[in-house]
Amino acid sequence: DSGVTQTPKHLITATGQRVTLRCSPRSGDLSVYWYQQSLDQGLQFLIQYYNGEERAKGNILERFSAQQFPDLHSELNLSSLELGDSALYFCASSSGQGDIVDTEAFFGQGTRLTVV
């Protein structure tokens, strides 16, 4: 158990809909990272938050957004869903802010999103 909790574990929704994925980081960790993993793309970095502020952005679509709340949990919002958004979405947390000599990141078990 990594200490990172993601809910829900599975989500099935229709095209055009909007969903929210939730992540609770390990106790004491201030950074949250979101990744998308699809069969043909591997693990793709989406976005990082540190202590409530956006710190880095990767290949995140404009239809997607995220935030980190004062209690440090984070939510990833996916809207106008398309079939191609079906993937595993992982959240990771670390104690550091993303320095080059930062601490290791610990991953949750992911949310499997299926868009039908």
Added chain:
Amino acid sequence: DAKTTQPTSMDCAEGRAANLPCNHSTISGNEYVYWYRQIHSQGPQYIIHGLKNNETNEMASLIITEDRKSSTLILPHATLRDTAVYYCIVRARSGGSYIPTFGRGTSLIVHP
């Protein structure tokens, strides 16, 4: 930013040592090498990391060459449960942050 190169797949007999290589020839002096593994669509699991000295923990050993251009992850006594995709990564810069960036990794199959 440093990139890593790993073999696509490897196999190993149960009980034997599994040696997984990684090339990171463009790594800079202060970049750490991290190893993670992912077992069948579970979340990636942190294994070990190092800068220039060899490291060992309860899961594995990490051997880094003196020039730091390559490293080897060693699972001393592989078991069937070690079958997974193993990722060797360095952090890549994204905006003001250095992000764990994953390639395709090495698919390790441990057979009886």
